[in-house]
Amino acid sequence: MGGRTLYDKIWESHLVGERADGMSLMYVDRHLLHEVTSPQAFEGLRLAGRAPWRVDANLATPDHNVPTVRDERVAGVDGIADEVARIQVQTLDANCRDFGIEEFGINDVRQGIVHVIGPEQGATLPGMTIVCGDSHTSTHGAFAALAQGIGTSEVEHVLATQCLAQRKSGNMRIVIDGALRPGVHAKDLILAVIRRIGTAGATGHVIEFTGPAVAELSMEGRMTVCNMAIEAGGRAGLVAVDDTTLDYVAGRPLSPSGDDWTAAAANWETLRSDPDAVFDREVRIDAATLSPQVSWGTSPELVVDIDEGVPDPGALDDPIKAEVASRALRYMGLEPGTPMTQIALDKVFIGSCTNARIEDLRIAAGIAEGRKVRVPQAMVVPGSGLVKRQAEEEGLDQVFIDAGFEWREPGCSMCLAMNADRLYPGERCASTSNRNFEGRQGHGGRTHLVSPATAAASAVAGYLADPREIAA
Amino acid sequence: MESFDIHRGLVAPMDRANVDTDQIIPKQFLKSIRRTGFGDNLFDAWRYLDEGDIGKTQNERQFNPDFVLNAARYQGASVLLARDNFGCGSSREHAVWALMEYGFRCVIAPSFADIFFTNSANNGLLLIVLDPGAVDALFERVASPGFELTVDLPSQRVTADDGTSWLFDIDAERKQRLLSGLDDIGLTLACAPAIREFEAQHRRRAPWVFQP
Numbered sequence: 001m002g003g004r005t006l007y008d009k010i011w012e013s014h015l016v017g018e019r020a021d022g023m024s025l026m027y028v029d030r031h032l033l034h035e036v037t038s039p040q041a042f043e044g045l046r047l048a049g050r051a052p053w054r055v056d057a058n059l060a061t062p063d064h065n066v067p068t069v070r071d072e073r074v075a076g077v078d079g080i081a082d083e084v085a086r087i088q089v090q091t092l093d094a095n096c097r098d099f100g101i102e103e104f105g106i107n108d109v110r111q112g113i114v115h116v117i118g119p120e121q122g123a124t125l126p127g128m129t130i131v132c133g134d135s136h137t138s139t140h141g142a143f144a145a146l147a148q149g150i151g152t153s154e155v156e157h158v159l160a161t162q163c164l165a166q167r168k169s170g171n172m173r174i175v176i177d178g179a180l181r182p183g184v185h186a187k188d189l190i191l192a193v194i195r196r197i198g199t200a201g202a203t204g205h206v207i208e209f210t211g212p213a214v215a216e217l218s219m220e221g222r223m224t225v226c227n228m229a230i231e232a233g234g235r236a237g238l239v240a241v242d243d244t245t246l247d248y249v250a251g252r253p254l255s256p257s258g259d260d261w262t263a264a265a266a267n268w269e270t271l272r273s274d275p276d277a278v279f280d281r282e283v284r285i286d287a288a289t290l291s292p293q294v295s296w297g298t299s300p301e302l303v304v305d306i307d308e309g310v311p312d313p314g315a316l317d318d319p320i321k322a323e324v325a326s327r328a329l330r331y332m333g334l335e336p337g338t339p340m341t342q343i344a345l346d347k348v349f350i351g352s353c354t355n356a357r358i359e360d361l362r363i364a365a366g367i368a369e370g371r372k373v374r375v376p377q378a379m380v381v382p383g384s385g386l387v388k389r390q391a392e393e394e395g396l397d398q399v400f401i402d403a404g405f406e407w408r409e410p411g412c413s414m415c416l417a418m419n420a421d422r423l424y425p426g427e428r429c430a431s432t433s434n435r436n437f438e439g440r441q442g443h444g445g446r447t448h449l450v451s452p453a454t455a456a457a458s459a460v461a462g463y464l465a466d467p468r469e470i471a472a
Numbered sequence: 473m474e475s476f477d478i479h480r481g482l483v484a485p486m487d488r489a490n491v492d493t494d495q496i497i498p499k500q501f502l503k504s505i506r507r508t509g510f511g512d513n514l515f516d517a518w519r520y521l522d523e524g525d526i527g528k529t530q531n532e533r534q535f536n537p538d539f540v541l542n543a544a545r546y547q548g549a550s551v552l553l554a555r556d557n558f559g560c561g562s563s564r565e566h567a568v569w570a571l572m573e574y575g576f577r578c579v580i581a582p583s584f585a586d587i588f589f590t591n592s593a594n595n596g597l598l599l600i601v602l603d604p605g606a607v608d609a610l611f612e613r614v615a616s617p618g619f620e621l622t623v624d625l626p627s628q629r630v631t632a633d634d635g636t637s638w639l640f641d642i643d644a645e646r647k648q649r650l651l652s653g654l655d656d657i658g659l660t661l662a663c664a665p666a667i668r669e670f671e672a673q674h675r676r677r678a679p680w681v682f683q684p
Contacts, residue, residue, distance in 0.1 A: 013677075016670040019659055022645045027670055029681045037564065039505035048657070054671075056682070065503060084503040084526050091505050128681060135563040135587060151565035151591035152507075153656065161660040163667060167643070169586075199490055200557035203586060233560065235586050256680035264680045299490050320489055320555065327488070416562075418499050425523075437494040437561060443523040 003274025037133030041156035112384020122252025142222035178288035183468035186221030187451035202234035213287035240272035297328030312336035352415035355432035356383030373404030374462030474596035475653030481550030492561035511573030559588025
């Protein structure tokens, strides 16, 4: 028998047993909650007269619906102008209060996008099983935690039982050889992976990202990569523990300390795949061949290099793919052959659980510094109150403001446009978020997924732009 | 959860690959704190010409005459025929609630996204995976008006009126749950002693997980 993968190890160490119907029960260490996918789950608990199994496993924060404009934000929950959104955030507050669940409220400095605050607080630790009613829960896999997005029925199930009823997924390994070149970042890497394997490329599998280029990434970069594992269809993304992981985790509010830390760190050192582990599938990519990536269509697999042109659907052999591409070009208002860098923009969005951490803001500010925004609107939305505070301590807010960016309050914002931050029909945006689906950033809006470097370069160019040329 | 046994219904085609849950139910409807009220907004951005919002009733909307589900011949459809990777993207269970409230009991496609697959199972929406050739054949047949299918979960068979049929695979566990409509949480809570025992061991092995 071969060795075990990292996924095998975490799965086996959380396996409670089998239910009467044969489904496996996996124990859940951490459950993150937000306002959008939890109200029906709490209602279900109440209707059935059930209580949360382990209250302290849960941590909640409002993020999807919160306004990011300071004037609206200062008044707190009651100040949310959109009544339906306000009720949803109030409902989260009430549910957390009623069930005794810790919540970082709307204007708590620790509030932010769930996938930013989990790691920030040390609520995300290596070897944990983590779930949240949000597909981008895969983000936490950067810490060698098995982190999965779940639906609302499962949110209720985890609240009531501290378990998920699952079948084990397959093991997939994506090896990133070589080193990323200057101006090419984690976001470009994961976009290149999805471009290669497609949005269903990892369906039914947990992806472990490994190889020299992954080892070189910061925790922020690894989170960006794992965040979009779901966009490749993966059930979760994982990166093994190394010193970079331990350095990040040490000293966080919920991280162990003293003797506990020593014991935990020794345990976490084992969180890597055995050398003879067997994977069901493997893909290799050479990081050194990658350029900044940009999406041109309405799926995260429809991506080209920034210095390429819009693809021609007529050149595709597969009739279904050609139809998808034609439809995408119609929606995006693009002509085949147009150089990507000649596409003018209406908006630039730097934010989201993919790219709103301090490193992302530093990279973007490095390009924005001393330049002026040439798009009608560009906004920077920090991933959490603590990211915002740190950026302000470093003076990044002023760099952005001087360049003409709007500096907003933390939240999901224009990644999914549930609040007022959005695209209007026909508007085109360079966005550091994760999905370019039709209407994702607003009804009729057109999204180009890019890295923070490319977003900042595009903001100051007014067109999609190659950050390597701006920085030069 | 709604149980599923044998269902006969009109088939509607959704001839696009990678239909994501943002299309199935757009974000503005996710502000609702209820489990119902999503059916009229299924495929909202494709189904209507104007932009929908919570509280806007169907009488105030402009239907898109070119959208397949708006065609007279597909009214009352309860079986959706789809392409690869149906339900990809966001984990929103609202997508399943919208499909079921609209009237779909079953979706047939060559593949589905993982989270959508689980969400469907948890609500009694039967997802049937058929090989791409069979799905192509069904897309050809659905071109004839009034094409219906009988979906027989106990015998794992989809049958057209001319007698042609296709067998499908399904996990024994999921099948049993769909047939019985049993409460998933109740099933797990029957294992409460095992969960407690695991938890106690886990707490000894990894105490840092349990820090408040």
